[in-house]
Amino acid sequence: MYASLVDTPYQLSWSQIAELTDRQIIEVYYRARDKEGNALPLPEEHDRAELTKAQQLERERVQYMAMGTMVGIPHAKLVEAWERKMQEREHGS
Amino acid sequence: MATVSEALGAHAAPHEITLGGKVYRFSLITQKVKSEFERFLAGAAMKAIADYREILGADGYRLSLDGIRRDIASGVYSWNGPVFVDAMGTVAGVSKLLSSVSYDVEAKRPCTPDEIVELTTEYDVELKTIYQTIVEESFPTVQKKRMEANQAPESL
Numbered sequence: 001m002y003a004s005l006v007d008t009p010y011q012l013s014w015s016q017i018a019e020l021t022d023r024q025i026i027e028v029y030y031r032a033r034d035k036e037g038n039a040l041p042l043p044e045e046h047d048r049a050e051l052t053k054a055q056q057l058e059r060e061r062v063q064y065m066a067m068g069t070m071v072g073i074p075h076a077k078l079v080e081a082w083e084r085k086m087q088e089r090e091h092g093s
Numbered sequence: 094m095a096t097v098s099e100a101l102g103a104h105a106a107p108h109e110i111t112l113g114g115k116v117y118r119f120s121l122i123t124q125k126v127k128s129e130f131e132r133f134l135a136g137a138a139m140k141a142i143a144d145y146r147e148i149l150g151a152d153g154y155r156l157s158l159d160g161i162r163r164d165i166a167s168g169v170y171s172w173n174g175p176v177f178v179d180a181m182g183t184v185a186g187v188s189k190l191l192s193s194v195s196y197d198v199e200a201k202r203p204c205t206p207d208e209i210v211e212l213t214t215e216y217d218v219e220l221k222t223i224y225q226t227i228v229e230e231s232f233p234t235v236q237k238k239r240m241e242a243n244q245a246p247e248s249l
Binding site for chain 1: 111116121122123124125128217218219221222225226229230231232233
C-alpha cells in the first residue's frame with residue numbers, strides 16, 4: 001500500500017509518507033471515487049466547516065463524555081473534569 | 094510551505110491540552126511513530142538478551158539474538174503484533190507510546206515516559222481521553238467503531 005503512494009499519481013517521498021497517519025492514507029488517498037476517478041468529498045470535514053463555535057464546543061463536549069464513558073470513567077468525574085478543562089481554557093485565552 | 098500531512102488538514106493536527114498550568118501538545122500516530130515504536134520494542138528485547146549475555150554464554154547469546162531477528166522478520170514486533178499488544182497492556186508500553194507523540198511546550202521537548210506516568214497519576218481522565226482521541230483520529234477503523242457505538246450521545 002505504501003509503495004503505491006510513492007508511484008504515480010501521488011509521487012510522495014518516504015519522508016512525506018512517514019508523517020501520515022493510517023487514517024489519512026486510507027480515508028484521504030484511498031477514499032471512494034466517482035466514475036471519473038475523482039475523490040469524493042469528506043462528509044465529516046464538510047459538516048465541521050458549517051458548525052458554529054457553540055455547536056463545535058457542544059460536539060467536543062459530547063465526544064469528551066462519550067470517550068470518557070467508553071474507558072470507564074464515572075459520569076460525575078467526567079462532568080467535573082470537563083468544567084475544569086473549560087476553566088483552564090478560559091484562563092489560557 | 095505546509096507538509097503533505099499538514100495540508101491534509103485536521104486529521105493530523107496535534108491536540109493541545111493544559112494540565113496544571115502547563116501546555117502540552119499530543120500529535121497523532123504517524124507511520125514514523127509506528128516505526129519508531131516497533132524499533133523500541135525490538136530494541137528492548139535485544140537489550141534484555143544482552144543483560145543476560147554472561148549467563149547465556151557465547152552460543153546461547155547468539156542463538157537468542159538470532160531468535161529475535163527471526164521474530165522481527167516475521168512481524169512479532171510489528172504494530173498490532175503480539176509483542177505490541179502485550180506492551181499496550183502495560184503502563185510502560187502506553188507511557189512510551191504517549192511520550193513519543195507528546196511535546197512539552199514550555200520545555201520545548203517531548204515528555205519522557207516517566208513524565209507521562211506522573212501526568213497520568215494526576216490527570217487520569219484527561220490523559221485517557223487524549224489517548225483515545227489520538228488512537229481514534231490516527232486509525233480509520235477505530236473512528237468508525239466509535240461512531241457506531243455512539244449513535245445516541247444525548248443519552249449520556
